[in-house]
Amino acid sequence: MLIDAVKKELQRIVGVEHASFSKEALLCYAYDATNIRKMPDAVVFPKNAEEVSLILKMANAERFPVVPRGAGSGFTGGSVPVDGGVVLSTERMREIHSIDEANLTATVAPGVITWELQQEVEKRGLFYPPDPTSLNFSTIGGNIAENAGGPRAVKYGVTRDYVLGLEVVLPTGEIINTGVKTAKGVVGYDLTRLIVGSEGTLGVVTKAVLRLIPLPESTRTLLAVFPELADAASAVSGIIKARITPSTLEIVDSISIRCVEEYANVGLPKAGSFLIIEVDGTVEGTSKEADEVRRVCLENRASSVDEAVDKKEARNLWKARRAISASLFRIKPNKINEDVVVPRSEIPALVSGISGIAQRRGLLIACFGHAGDGNIHVNIMYDGKDAKESEVAHETVGEVFKLTLSLGGTISGEHGVGITKAPYLAMELGSDAISLMKRIKANFDPNGILNPGKVFAGGHSR
Amino acid sequence: MMNSELLRKEIGRCVVCGTCRSVCPTTRVLNRETSCARGKLTLIGALSNGEIQMSEEYVRHIKECALCGACKDSCPNGVDTVGAFVAARAEIVAKQGLPFAAQMILKALIDPGGLKGTAIKIAGALQGLFLKDASAEAGLVSRFSLPVIGGGRLLPPLAKQTFLEMSRVKTLAVPIAQGTSVKKVAFYAGCGVNYLMPQVGSATLDVLERAGVAICVPPEQVCCGMPAYSMGDKDTARAMALKNLEAFEAYDVDYITTSCATCGHGLKKLFKELLSDDPALSRRVSAFSAKVRDITELLTNELGFIGKAGAKAAEEKVTVTYHDPCHLNRAQGIRREPRALLANAPSLSYKEMRFPCSCCGLGGGLSTTNYDLSIEISRRKAESIALSGAQVVATACPGCIVQLRDALHRYGVDAKVAHVVELL
Numbered sequence: 111m112l113i114d115a116v117k118k119e120l121q122r123i124v125g126v127e128h129a130s131f132s133k134e135a136l137l138c139y140a141y142d143a144t145n146i147r148k149m150p151d152a153v154v155f156p157k158n159a160e161e162v163s164l165i166l167k168m169a170n171a172e173r174f175p176v177v178p179r180g181a182g183s184g185f186t187g188g189s190v191p192v193d194g195g196v197v198l199s200t201e202r203m204r205e206i207h208s209i210d211e212a213n214l215t216a217t218v219a220p221g222v223i224t225w226e227l228q229q230e231v232e233k234r235g236l237f238y239p240p241d242p243t244s245l246n247f248s249t250i251g252g253n254i255a256e257n258a259g260g261p262r263a264v265k266y267g268v269t270r271d272y273v274l275g276l277e278v279v280l281p282t283g284e285i286i287n288t289g290v291k292t293a294k295g296v297v298g299y300d301l302t303r304l305i306v307g308s309e310g311t312l313g314v315v316t317k318a319v320l321r322l323i324p325l326p327e328s329t330r331t332l333l334a335v336f337p338e339l340a341d342a343a344s345a346v347s348g349i350i351k352a353r354i355t356p357s358t359l360e361i362v363d364s365i366s367i368r369c370v371e372e373y374a375n376v377g378l379p380k381a382g383s384f385l386i387i388e389v390d391g392t393v394e395g396t397s398k399e400a401d402e403v404r405r406v407c408l409e410n411r412a413s414s415v416d417e418a419v420d421k422k423e424a425r426n427l428w429k430a431r432r433a434i435s436a437s438l439f440r441i442k443p444n445k446i447n448e449d450v451v452v453p454r455s456e457i458p459a460l461v462s463g464i465s466g467i468a469q470r471r472g473l474l475i476a477c478f479g480h481a482g483d484g485n486i487h488v489n490i491m492y493d494g495k496d497a498k499e500s501e502v503a504h505e506t507v508g509e510v511f512k513l514t515l516s517l518g519g520t521i522s523g524e525h526g527v528g529i530t531k532a533p534y535l536a537m538e539l540g541s542d543a544i545s546l547m548k549r550i551k552a553n554f555d556p557n558g559i560l561n562p563g564k565v566f567a568g569g570h571s572r
Numbered sequence: 573m574m575n576s577e578l579l580r581k582e583i584g585r586c587v588v589c590g591t592c593r594s595v596c597p598t599t600r601v602l603n604r605e606t607s608c609a610r611g612k613l614t615l616i617g618a619l620s621n622g623e624i625q626m627s628e629e630y631v632r633h634i635k636e637c638a639l640c641g642a643c644k645d646s647c648p649n650g651v652d653t654v655g656a657f658v659a660a661r662a663e664i665v666a667k668q669g670l671p672f673a674a675q676m677i678l679k680a681l682i683d684p685g686g687l688k689g690t691a692i693k694i695a696g697a698l699q700g701l702f703l704k705d706a707s708a709e710a711g712l713v714s715r716f717s718l719p720v721i722g723g724g725r726l727l728p729p730l731a732k733q734t735f736l737e738m739s740r741v742k743t744l745a746v747p748i749a750q751g752t753s754v755k756k757v758a759f760y761a762g763c764g765v766n767y768l769m770p771q772v773g774s775a776t777l778d779v780l781e782r783a784g785v786a787i788c789v790p791p792e793q794v795c796c797g798m799p800a801y802s803m804g805d806k807d808t809a810r811a812m813a814l815k816n817l818e819a820f821e822a823y824d825v826d827y828i829t830t831s832c833a834t835c836g837h838g839l840k841k842l843f844k845e846l847l848s849d850d851p852a853l854s855r856r857v858s859a860f861s862a863k864v865r866d867i868t869e870l871l872t873n874e875l876g877f878i879g880k881a882g883a884k885a886a887e888e889k890v891t892v893t894y895h896d897p898c899h900l901n902r903a904q905g906i907r908r909e910p911r912a913l914l915a916n917a918p919s920l921s922y923k924e925m926r927f928p929c930s931c932c933g934l935g936g937g938l939s940t941t942n943y944d945l946s947i948e949i950s951r952r953k954a955e956s957i958a959l960s961g962a963q964v965v966a967t968a969c970p971g972c973i974v975q976l977r978d979a980l981h982r983y984g985v986d987a988k989v990a991h992v993v994e995l996l
């Protein structure tokens with residue numbers, strides 16, 4: 111609970127209309143895409159770093175939690191106010207400050223929607239590649255905090271690879287600038303990289319300088335259909351072995367195909383699996399690569415390989431792809447959504463391992479995702495009202511993680527740890543590494559006011 | 573309309589993924605979670621659980637909505653968001669009632685030409701009072717503005733002579749002679765055309781004549797009921813549906829056509845829902861609805877209008893772009909037909925705008941309940957039109973025409989607005 115004096119002060123800092131305490135407003139800032147709900151005591155909409163700084167200084171003085179929030183599309187509860195306190199929404203910080211065409215950089219506020227930035231830079235023949243599937247609504251601040259990535263990561267990398275510098279408000283209220291506005295820079299520790307992926311626990315990003323690249327001249331989009339998931343998985347290995355670097359290489363299994371076709375109605379084939387493959391570059395280069403991809407797919411028992419004839423067809427295909435995650439709820443009301451990564455050569459082993467687990471446990475597990483970089487979304491479907499099934503589903507998570515780690519992988523490629531994965535942190539990281547991380551957190555945030563209860567299970571410094 | 577149990581179930585199907593945030597025109601302006609579908613569903617759920625009351629803030633958030641359907645369209649989980657919002661509005665009306673002016677107008681609309689007498693009688697009161705009255709309370713007319721004059725707004729005056737009063741139309745107020753070899757088409761005008769834009773009705777009759785069909789305009793027709801329905805007054809909407817059904821059943825035709833996207837949606841889908849409680853009526857309304865076509869749909873798909881002689885010719889081609897009315901695009905799936913008509917007209921050169929499908933901002937009663945928000949939503953549309961360089965924006969809904977004219981005027985965009993049929 112916040113005392114009245116604190117509420118008054120929050121109103122003074124951001125303006126009366128930009129601080130809400132009503133139950134109606136709080137209900138709408140209690141969740142993210144995990145559907146975990148915890149009520150905050152206030153939600154504030156600051157306009158700039160100075161206002162953020164004042165809020166954080168007060169939080170230290172009065173000891174209340176502050177939870178940064180972008181679009182609330184996170185998959186691990188990162189913006190859920192587990193301990194109550196103040197949700198700090200970046201929805202008012204939506205400016206693209208500048209796009210520097212001479213130096214290929216963009217300077218943006220944290221609340222800018224990923225897609226809107228991409229539209230703006232593409233108008234100028236430039237390209238901001240990071241493309242989380244949520245890009246139509248997620249924010250740059252959220253992408254930075256989660257180090258989000260997407261289909262294009264296989265060729266272009268993830269958000270981290272495009273952040274040159276940041277303006278960050280530290281948990282104690284100081285405003286610092288990290289990194290550079292230049293292509294290189296080695297002065298001091300790389301705080302930029304530390305902040306990227308820190309899930310809103312080390313500071314609030316209030317501005318970002320992002321790296322842009324020239325927009326590729328041509329993009330070709332192919333859809334390859336396979337009788338079995340295993341065939342598609344081996345085609346993925348085949349494509350990588352053939353020394354082709356597609357710009358995206360997405361795999362979708364039969365359960366996902368069924369659900370999403372119901373939503374999108376784009377005439378997806380009924381099949382065991384398919385791959386969406388994009389190659390980009392020069393016109394000649396992509397034409398050669400597209401042929402090569404076609405050959406490898408057919409060699410791996412593809413029943414057909416089609417190409418999107420125009421941008422619209424390609425867009426439709428992507429629309430369907432982006433809808434998979436949410437459309438899975440058509441088969442079961444609940445799901446556990448993991449985003450494990452394995453070395454690319456181990457994808458066939460991962461998918462066959464998971465289908466084994468599903469069979470043994472009697473569960474439906476849908477697999478799809480960014481096969482090109484080994485990142486597979488494993489969706490364990492269950493009915494929360496069925497206590498037995500629910501328990502089995504949750505037990506299965508540990509098993510999936512064990513399999514992933516045994517194949518040399520990691521338990522989260524892009525969604526982060528937040529609250530949902532915090533209990534599994536020790537499965538992957540050694541205790542020395544965890545304790546170093548906790549010391550870093552304590553140094554940044556001695557009073558534990560910024561996004562408490564995240565990343566580290568239970569034992570938080572607060 | 574969903575009952576409270578269905579409503580609760582529908583809300584439970586929302587998995588709070590946030591996809592709907594990306595398409596919501598009100599959220600684009602307000603930048604608040606409370607205005608997007610995910611937020612609204614949360615609030616409706618909280619009200620039904622008794623976590624919150626039907627507070628002023630609750631009502632405000634529910635009304636921050638153009639009922640454009642973009643969220644429903646985008647939802648990967650197929651949640652009927654619009655159905656939920658309409659049901660929530662009905663709950664509000666049930667509890668708080670409708671503002672007086674809205675009640676008056678709805679009552680008047682049950683009779684053919686009924687608005688005219690009433691509106692003229694209360695015109696003085698309307699013009700000053702109406703906006704204020706309505707904006708403070710429950711939603712007003714769903715898709716079209718009423719003839720009111722508010723501060724700085726560009727609104728069309730009530731037509732001196734309504735469409736149904738025009739002498740040309742009166743001659744068509746009789747059944748089509750039996751045994752004719754051509755297609756028989758009945759025209760449904762709708763309030764927008766009847767009271768505000770009779771010229772759109774005339775232009776529709778012109779193209780129908782050129783298309784070589786036999787035409788009638790049943791004079792007993794009344795409001796389609798969409799405004800009453802989205803305000804939550806289901807009884808009035810049902811009475812209107814029944815009147816229209818009876819009015820058109822008296823005329824033996826192959827097609828019933830309208831040049832209003834909203835009415836078309838009402839005639840095709842809403843009537844079925846409203847009259848489904850009675851099996852006999854239900855059968856009759858199915859036969860009725862199967863004949864309904866939007867005018868662009870009828871011309872393109874049934875009458876082979878494209879390429880027919882008699883089209884307007886011009887020395888210099890006029891550049892035209894097209895705005896998709898939500899009720900034609902999302903509600904009826906009609907996108908290709910109006911474009912085909914425009915692209916093939918010899919006097920026009922067609923250019924697509926950047927965001928043709930984004931809502932003009934009029935719907936859901938927004939233009940009367942929250943004009944600032946409504947006109948702010950239309951800014952994006954106006955910019956999109958300006959960027960296209962078009963001299964004329966065509967659309968297929970009188971409501972959109974009203975809003976677009978206001979928006980272009982407000983944002984200083986030099987382009988005319990017309991119904992597709994006025995350009996052919």
Ligand SMILES: Cc1cc2nc3c(=O)[nH]c(=O)nc-3n(C[C@H](O)[C@H](O)[C@H](O)COP(=O)(O)OP(=O)(O)OC[C@H]3O[C@@H](n4cnc5c(N)ncnc54)[C@H](O)[C@@H]3O)c2cc1C
Pocket residue numbers: 142143177178179180181182183184185187188189200220241242243244247248249250251252253254255256257258259260261309310311313314315316432435436524525561589590
């Ligand atoms: C359908 C769907 C598909 C998705 N697909 C992908 C995908 O392909 N790849 C992927 O990586 N993720 C994906 N996600 C997850 C999610 O969209 C990303 O993690 C995204 O980056 C979150 O952005 P947001 O703006 O919604 O942040 P939020 O969910 O609001 O917050 C996420 C975290 O960032 C912190 N945060 C937000 N803004 C700031 C700031 N300015 N400063 C500091 N911390 C901040 C929050 O405290 C929280 O810890 C998907 C989600 C959905 C619903």
Ligand code: SF4
Pocket residue numbers: 436585586587588589590591592593609610613643646647648649650651653
């Ligand atoms: S897109 Fe559908 S499921 Fe997702 S938050 Fe919106 S209404 Fe809910």
Ligand code: SF4
Pocket residue numbers: 595596597598599607608609612636637638639640641642643644653654
């Ligand atoms: S109907 Fe339109 S305005 Fe209303 S919530 Fe959905 S997208 Fe937003």
